[in-house]
Amino acid sequence: MTPAPRVVRAGFAPVKGTRHQSYDAVRLDGSGPVGDRAWCLVDVDQRRVLRTVQHPSLVAVSAVASADGLALTLPTGAAVSGPAVPSGASLTCDYWGGPVTxxxxxxxxxxxxxxxLGRPVRLAAAPRGGVVYAGAVTIVSTGTLRALAERLGLPPDARTLxxxxxxxxxxxVVESDEPHVEDSWVGGEVALGPxxxxxxxxxxxxxVVDVDPVTGERGGRVLAALAxxxxxxxxxxxLLAVDAEVVVPGTVTVAGPG
Structure with missing residues (x-):
């Protein structure tokens, strides 16, 4: 097993396609991060789950889940908060060519x-992993992000990373001085805290990596740098970063400054 790397950032989006939120800790169960893409937005008429690649403005929306329901904040500053109540109706939609109810x-x-968004959409509750395209868990190292920052001509400081x-x-995000060290972990197991x-x-x-993660505007140079x-x-x-599946559940806590 790979020596346990230090976790320096953790996060996910409670509503698929919205801003990737950072958390001090993420709980992993057998299906992945608890709360990750628990909701999604759907076009009922077309029976489609809204995806970032087609609706990049979604990433400018901040979604925060709580015991009281779900709060959404738009880039305009407008906000809405309240319970998301089951309507009693379900809908089988297309997600990357496959059905999800x-x-x-x-x-x-x-x-x-x-x-x-300028189109009628509904909020929906997704089954665990139902609107997750690839692996339940994704990992990238700081060494990888620094190498990419240098190719983009950006200072490899904390803000850039x-x-x-x-x-x-x-x-x-795990700490490493070696760029793309995570590539060598494919096929093996990695400890993330417990x-x-x-x-x-x-x-x-x-x-999608060329979409600004705050404004939702297209125009980054990341894909060209990767190419x-x-x-x-x-x-x-x-290819960048790695996907993983949970072997042993547990709560992964972000390390403090080291």
């Missing part, structure tokens, strides 16, 4: 998001 929800969120991490939306994961594959990357030095998946997509 979602529970439609009532509450104040649909109207606000419909107005923001946080910004790049937000583009790749990993569950965990939890343990099995690294299954490298992650293919699409145009200059990173290998490609059989599909042609560039």
């Amino acid at each position: 979602l529970d439609l929800l009532d509450g104040p969120h649909a109207a606000v998001m419909s107005s923001y 946080d910004g790049l991490a937000a583009r790749f939306r990993p569950t965990f 939890a343990r994961v099995r690294v299954t594959s490298r992650v293919p990357r699409c145009a 200059a030095y990173r290998p490609r998946h059989a599909s042609g997509e560039l």
Whole structure:
């Protein structure tokens, strides 16, 4: 097993496609991070789950879950908060060419998001992993982010690394001086605090990494930088970071300054 790396950032998005939130700790169960993409937005007429690659403005929306329900904050500063109540209706939607059955929800969120996106949408509860494209857990190292920052001509400081991490939306950022050290973990197991994961594959990357993780605007240079030095998946997509599945559940806590 790979020696336990130090976790320096952890996060996920409670609503699929919205801003990747940072947390002090993330609880992993057998299905992955608890709360990760627990909700999604759907186009009921087309029976489709909204995805960032088609709706990049989603990443500008901040979603925060609580015991009282769900709070959404738009880039305009407008906000809505309240319970997301089961409507009693379900809908089978297309997600990357496959069916996923979602529970439609009532509450104040649909109207606000419909107005923001300029199309009628509903908030829905997703089954665990139902709207997760690849691995339940994604890991990238600080060494990888520093190497990419240098290729982009950016200072490899904490602010830059946080910004790049937000583009790749990993569950965990781990500390390493070696660029792309996580590539060598494929096929092995890694301890993350009390939890343990099995690294299954490298992650293919699409145009979403060129979407600004705060504004949702397109126009980054990340894919071009990756194309200059990173290998490609059989599909042609560039590879960065790794996917993993949970072997031993546990709560992974972000380390303090070291």
